[in-house]
Amino acid sequence: AMPDVTHAWAAGDGGTVVSTADGGATWAVQNSGTVQNLRGIAAADAAHAWAVGDGGTIVSTADGGATWTSQPSNTGHDLFAVAFSDTLHGWAAGAGGTILSTTDGGVTWVTQSSGVTIDLRGISAADATHVWAVGDGGTIVSTSDGGAGWTKQESGTTQDLAGVAVRGALAWAVGAGGTILGTQDAGRTWSVLASPNDNDLAAVAFTDGRRGWVAGAAGTILVSADAGATWTVQTSDSEADLHALVFADAHRGLAIGAGGVILATAAGGIADTV
Numbered sequence: 001a002m003p004d005v006t007h008a009w010a011a012g013d014g015g016t017v018v019s020t021a022d023g024g025a026t027w028a029v030q031n032s033g034t035v036q037n038l039r040g041i042a043a044a045d046a047a048h049a050w051a052v053g054d055g056g057t058i059v060s061t062a063d064g065g066a067t068w069t070s071q072p073s074n075t076g077h078d079l080f081a082v083a084f085s086d087t088l089h090g091w092a093a094g095a096g097g098t099i100l101s102t103t104d105g106g107v108t109w110v111t112q113s114s115g116v117t118i119d120l121r122g123i124s125a126a127d128a129t130h131v132w133a134v135g136d137g138g139t140i141v142s143t144s145d146g147g148a149g150w151t152k153q154e155s156g157t158t159q160d161l162a163g164v165a166v167r168g169a170l171a172w173a174v175g176a177g178g179t180i181l182g183t184q185d186a187g188r189t190w191s192v193l194a195s196p197n198d199n200d201l202a203a204v205a206f207t208d209g210r211r212g213w214v215a216g217a218a219g220t221i222l223v224s225a226d227a228g229a230t231w232t233v234q235t236s237d238s239e240a241d242l243h244a245l246v247f248a249d250a251h252r253g254l255a256i257g258a259g260g261v262i263l264a265t266a267a268g269g270i271a272d273t274v
Contacts, residue, residue: 001043002246002254009065010244010256011038011051019065024254024264030065040081040123042090050106052079052092060106071106081133085125091147093120093133101147112147122173122203126166132187134161134173142187153187163203163245165212172228174201174214182228193228203245205253213269215242215255223269234269 002008009019010027015034018027032038038053050060056073073079079094092100092109097116100109114120120135129146138157141150155161161175169186173179178198183190195201199217206212214222214231219238222231236242240257247253255263 001041001049002248002252003043003045003049005248005252007043007046007064008246008248008254009041009043009049009051010254010262011041011053012256012260013037015053017041017051017059017065017068021064023252023266024262027262030061030068032059032068033070034059039079039094040092042082042084044084044087048084048087048105050082050084050090050092052082052094054078056094058082058092058100058106058109062105071109073100073109075100075111080119080121081123083123083125083131085128085131089125089128089146091123091125091131091133093123093135095119097135099123099133099141099147099150103146112143112150114141114150115152116141121161122163124164124166124171126168126171130166130186132164132166132171132173134164134175136160138175140164140173140181140187140190144186153190155181155190156192157181162201163214165204165206167206167209170206170209170227172204172206172212172214174204174216176200178216180204180214180228180231184227194230196222196231196233202241202243203255205245205247207247207250211250211268213245213247213253215245215257217241219257221245221255221263221269235271236263238263 043049056075084090178195201216240261242257
């Protein structure tokens with residue numbers, strides 16, 4: 001999670017949480033207060049962040065990570081992803097179609113009916129009412145009322161989906177076999193976008209309606225400058241499987257992967273040249 005150009009967090013196995021306050025130049029371990037594997041993390045600003053993981057684990061900080069505290073999720077299902085639109089409104093997604101929501105920064109979490117029982121792997125919020133979640137078998141569900149009602153959308157694929165990003169009525173989803181999907185009408189229609197390879201993709205991030213990146217297996221990073229119509233390969237200098245990708249603006253971003261790999265760019269992923 002990267003709420004601005006200097007502050008970021010990464011979460012992982014065994015309750016691992018690391019943070020940076022200098023754009024990724026240096027990282028420090030934080031005490032998350034849990035040993036459960038953490039699968040997703042989100043931040044509303046430089047002070048407020050939430051991480052979710054196995055067994056319904058939710059931990060949060062309101063002081064930049066100096067202290068993390070457990071929040072009651074009221075579920076035992078593994079949670080794979082979390083998204084916040086501001087410091088109060090958030091959603092978590094997980095196994096068996098689980099979706100949780102909060103309107104008080106996580107003090108209380110309530111279960112919402114996603115309408116599906118398949119594992120949901122990624123979630124993204126456009127604002128406090130419009131949210132998308134994606135999962136196995138090409139599953140996409142969305143809400144336009146903060147989660148009071150969720151609707152299944154036709155993705156046009158049966159590939160497992162792992163990541164989703166939203167910008168207004170525009171959204172993108174990525175998954176297995178190099179799958180990249182896009183919508184320009186809030187999900188009423190989804191289209192399969194051409195990918196330059198078939199590596200599994202785990203994460204997608206867009207800084208506006210046109211420029212975005214995806215990351216996945218074997219160090220894969222792709223970039224688009226036309227809302228996903230075309231994608232080109234960027235050199236990541238890593239062969240590690242990448243699980244998460246975030247950008248604070250069009251230049252500064254981070255990718256996180258297996259074995260504690262953290263990749264950083266201050267130039268939109270474009271390599272320096274002479």
